[in-house]
Each structure stands twice: as structure tokens, then as C-alpha cells.
Amino acid sequence: MDYDKLAKMSSLVPFPAYLGFEVKRSDRDCVVVEIVLRPEYCTMGGTAHGGFLMALADFTGAIGAMEVLPEGATSTTTVESKTNMIGAAPAGALMRATATPLHIGRRTSVWTTRIETDAGKLISVTTQTQMVI
Numbered sequence: 419m420d421y422d423k424l425a426k427m428s429s430l431v432p433f434p435a436y437l438g439f440e441v442k443r444s445d446r447d448c449v450v451v452e453i454v455l456r457p458e459y460c461t462m463g464g465t466a467h468g469g470f471l472m473a474l475a476d477f478t479g480a481i482g483a484m485e486v487l488p489e490g491a492t493s494t495t496t497v498e499s500k501t502n503m504i505g506a507a508p509a510g511a512l513m514r515a516t517a518t519p520l521h522i523g524r525r526t527s528v529w530t531t532r533i534e535t536d537a538g539k540l541i542s543v544t545t546q547t548q549m550v551i
Contacts, residue, residue, distance in 0.1 A: 433473070439453050439477055440453060444481050444485060445485055446522075449515075450515070451477060451515045455511045460508075465508055466507040466511075468503055472499070472501050472542075474515050474533060475546070476544070477515075478517040479499075480548060482518075483548035499544060501543070502543045502544075504543060506541070507535050507541045514534050516534070517531040518530055525549065527548050528547050529546055529548065530543065530544070
């Protein structure tokens with residue numbers, strides 16, 4: 419694993435770095451990002467906020483899209499994203515986002531990101547389209 423590359427990718431976007439997302443794996447086939455769910459990222463009931471889950475999924479899929487950029491491209495941007503909230507995760511849970519490609523094209527890539535607890539409980543599934551810039 420190239421830790422310098424992972425650190426660089428994490429530092430490219432200030433918001434995910436501020437939230438504390440940690441890239442554990444990043445290649446053209448799979449991206450894994452982890453974070454321990456803090457109380458500040460929860461709803462009134464003490465479980466993961468949907469906006470937090472969407473931010474985690476968006477970042478994870480975008481890292482994947484960066485991995486598959488065609489020669490000459492400089493970046494990527496999300497043009498569509500859809501999230502299904504499946505289960506609840508309590509504050510303190512280790513959250514693991516795993517993104518895999520559905521499609522890799524010249525102008526777009528489509529990624530599915532599953533967010534689960536470290537116990538394997540499915541929390542959400544996001545499908546996003548990333549446009550090549």
C-alpha cells in the first residue's frame with residue numbers, strides 16, 4: 419500500500435480531511451475509507467446522520483474515480499448521487515466505506531459505496547456518477 423499516495427488523496431479535499439476520514443485502500447478496483455463515528459456526526463437519537471453518511475460515501479467514490487482517470491484528466495466531480503439508508507450505527511462505531519466501480523468510461527465512472535460497521539452491519543448504499551474533468 420502506498421501511504422504517501424493515500425495521504426495525498428486525503429489531503430486534496432479539506433472537508434473530508436476535517437471530518438477525519440482515513441483512506442485504508444485505494445486502487446482502481448476498490449477504495450476503503452474508515453472513521454470512528456463521533457457524537458457530532460449523529461442525529462438526535464445518537465446514530466449516524468444521513469448527511470454524514472452521504473459525505474463519507476461521496477468521498478470514497480470520488481477517490482475511486484481519481485484512481486481511474488484517463489490520461490490527461492486532472493480531476494473528477496460528482497454529477498449524480500443516490501443513497502439508501504438501510505440501518506442505524508451508534509456513536510463510537512467504526513464505520514467502513516467500501517467503493518467498487520460499476521462502470522469506468524472515458525467521460526464518467528459510476529461507483530457503488532457500501533457503508534458498514536466493523537461488525538458487518540449494513541448502514542447505507544450509495545451509487546454515484548463521477549464526471550472526468
